[in-house]
Structure formats: C-alpha cells, structure tokens
Amino acid sequence: MIIIMSNEVTDTQIDSVVQRLKGWGLGSNVSRGMERTVIGAIGDEGKIDKELLQALPGVEDVIRVMKPYKIVARSYQKQDTVIDIKGVKLGGRQIQVIAGPCSVETQAQMDEAAAQVAAAGCRLMRGGAFKPRTSPYSFQGAGVEGLEIFRQAADKHKLPIVTELMDVRQIDAFLKYDVDVIQIGTRNMQNFDLLKEVGRLHKPVVLKRGMAATISEWLMAAEYIAAGGNHDIIFCERGVRSFETYYRNMLDVTAIPVLKKETHLPVIIDPSHAGGKAWMVPALARAAIAAGADGLLVEMHPNPCEAWCDADQALNPQELVDLMGQLKGIAQAIGRDI
Numbered sequence: 001m002i003i004i005m006s007n008e009v010t011d012t013q014i015d016s017v018v019q020r021l022k023g024w025g026l027g028s029n030v031s032r033g034m035e036r037t038v039i040g041a042i043g044d045e046g047k048i049d050k051e052l053l054q055a056l057p058g059v060e061d062v063i064r065v066m067k068p069y070k071i072v073a074r075s076y077q078k079q080d081t082v083i084d085i086k087g088v089k090l091g092g093r094q095i096q097v098i099a100g101p102c103s104v105e106t107q108a109q110m111d112e113a114a115a116q117v118a119a120a121g122c123r124l125m126r127g128g129a130f131k132p133r134t135s136p137y138s139f140q141g142a143g144v145e146g147l148e149i150f151r152q153a154a155d156k157h158k159l160p161i162v163t164e165l166m167d168v169r170q171i172d173a174f175l176k177y178d179v180d181v182i183q184i185g186t187r188n189m190q191n192f193d194l195l196k197e198v199g200r201l202h203k204p205v206v207l208k209r210g211m212a213a214t215i216s217e218w219l220m221a222a223e224y225i226a227a228g229g230n231h232d233i234i235f236c237e238r239g240v241r242s243f244e245t246y247y248r249n250m251l252d253v254t255a256i257p258v259l260k261k262e263t264h265l266p267v268i269i270d271p272s273h274a275g276g277k278a279w280m281v282p283a284l285a286r287a288a289i290a291a292g293a294d295g296l297l298v299e300m301h302p303n304p305c306e307a308w309c310d311a312d313q314a315l316n317p318q319e320l321v322d323l324m325g326q327l328k329g330i331a332q333a334i335g336r337d338i
Contacts, residue, residue: 014058026042077264129149162206182203204233238269240252256269260292
C-alpha cells in the first residue's frame with residue numbers, strides 16, 4: 001500500500017503514519033521527493049484500515065498495491081480452474097452450453113425441454129423455479145414444486161441442473177432436490193448475506209454480473225463466496241444496462257479477456273438476457289466463444305410462443321441444434337471442443 005502525503009506535510013505527521021503502520025505489524029519506507037513524500041507500507045495490506053489512514057493529518061491519498069480480491073485472483077492460482085459438475089467439466093479445453101427454458105412451467109414442458117437439450121448435444125440444463133421479476137404481477141416461478149419437476153425431467157437424460165437461488169430460506173429445498181449448480185442472479189450479485197451462505201455450501205455457483213456492476217465489484221462479490229470456502233465459482237456476463245434501448249442489455253464481450261487476465265475461474269456468457277431477442281442470440285453466442293468464453297447460458301423453450309416468461313428471447317429446439325453446429329466450428333478454430 002502506498003500513502004501519499006500532502007505538499008505541506010510535517011515530520012510529526014509522517015511519524016504518525018509510520019507509527020500507525022507499526023501498530024498494525026507493518027514496516028514502512030519513507031520516500032521524500034521534490035514535491036511529494038510517499039510512504040510505502042511493507043507487510044500484509046489486509047491488516048490496514050484504509051479509511052482510518054486517509055483520516056490522518058497530512059495524508060492526501062491511500063492506494064492499494066495488492067488487489068482486494070485474493071482467492072479469486074489469477075495471482076492466487078496460475079492455472080485455470082476446471083469445475084467438475086457430475087462428470088461434466090466446465091473450464092479448460094471443453095466449452096459447455098447450458099440450455100433450457102427461462103422458467104419451469106409444467107412437467108410435460110420440462111420433460112420435452114430436457115429431451116431437446118440432450119438431443120442438441122448440451123450436457124447441462126437450466127431452468128428457473130424461483131423467478132425475480134420486475135413486476136410483482138408477473139409469473140414468479142413454480143417454487144419448490146418447480147425444483148421437483150425440474151429434477152425429474154433432467155434426471156431422465158442425466159443432465160445436471162442449474163437454477164437460481166434468490167433467498168437463504170430456499171437453501172434447504174435446493175439441498176433436498178440436489179440442485180447441481182446454484183445460480184446467483186444479477187439482482188443478488190451484491191446480496192452479501194446470500195453470498196456468504198452460498199460460500200458455505202459444497203455446490204458450484206454461477207455468479208451473474210449486476211446490471212451496472214464494475215469488474216472489480218463483480219470480483220469482490222465472488223470473493224465473498226470464496227472466503228466462505230466455496231471456490232467453485234463461475235462468472236456469468238449477461239449484459240449491462242446502458243443508454244441504448246434497441247436491445248435489452250449491452251453484452252460486454254470485453255469482460256471475457258479481462259476476467260481471463262484477472263481470475264483463474266471459468267467465465268460464461270448469457271446471450272439471451274443480453275440481446276433480449278431470439279434472433280440476436282446466435283450472433284452474441286458466436287462472439288462470446290470466439291472471445292474465449294468457457295460456456296453459454298442459453299434459453300430454449302419447446303414452444304417459445306407459449307413460454308410463460310421471456311418468450312421473445314428463447315430459441316426453439318431447431319435453433320438450438322443449429323447454434324450448436326455453428327459453435328463447434330468456432331471452438332475448433334480456437335483449439336477447443338464443444
């Protein structure tokens with residue numbers, strides 16, 4: 001950590017900072033320049049109270065040298081993390097497409113969807129039993145019954161399931177129905193109590209980016225989960241809010257190489273929520289794989305026109321098959337498999 005002192009700093013003020021660092025068990029290096037005096041803190045930055053330092057007389061600014069996120073950082077682990085989900089590997093060479101409907105509706109709908117997901121060559125299935133909706137009058141999901149329906153449908157085709165957890169009170173139900181991957185939605189990215197609880201579970205977690213979250217905020221949210229002991233975290237970029245109204249969200253493809261540089265954890269993309277229209281999904285999906293994403297979270301409904309929510313952005317079964325074919329060519333071109 002670097003402490004930048006003001007122009008008119010006194011020796012007494014410098015000594016006050018040095019003594020405060022010493023009290024935290026850190027050493028210091030005082031560098032007196034022509035215009036500024038800079039104090040370098042030597043030791044574990046985690047022991048430092050940055051706000052307290054900034055309040056000391058003569059201190060102009062305090063800058064961290066180490067990243068505040070540690071476990072999820074690339075410096076913590078050089079090799080890429082590969083997460084095993086009931087034998088399905090996410091990360092590394094193989095790209096995974098997690099497909100399925102936006103929401104669990106009926107047993108017949110989910111049975112048909114599971115069969116089509118498997119037939120398209122996808123190894124994981126998505127579906128929402130609990131749905132965070134903008135309007136309180138919109139369909140909120142089938143709840144616990146939806147988890148049971150989802151589990152039964154996916155098990156017929158040996159598909160691990162991915163579904164969203166919205167509240168700590170739902171955890172017991174998620175464990176009862178052995179949800180394979182817990183999704184933390186964009187609205188809950190900074191629900192720190194929920195992140196802490198998920199951190200105590202031995203379940204892979206898909207952490208979606210908040211609507212207006214910075215990369216740093218997103219990484220710090222993941223650190224909450226990792227700090228609890230759960231290191232099986234999957235970042236999911238789903239588009240950020242912008243001034244544009246033509247499409248639903250702005251897919252931040254730049255986030256893929258940035259995260260690949262900053263973290264060892266897998267990165268997937270949700271092109272369905274980014275575009276908000278089914279016709280946009282293939283193009284966004286292709287761009288994501290070309291940019292280095294480890295997987296996709298794609299909405300597919302047996303009959304999109306009859307979907308209970310997000311009908312506009314769901315692919316039909318044939319469109320999913322076509323997309324998988326397109327992605328195979330891109331994956332091969334960059335030395336990966338799908």
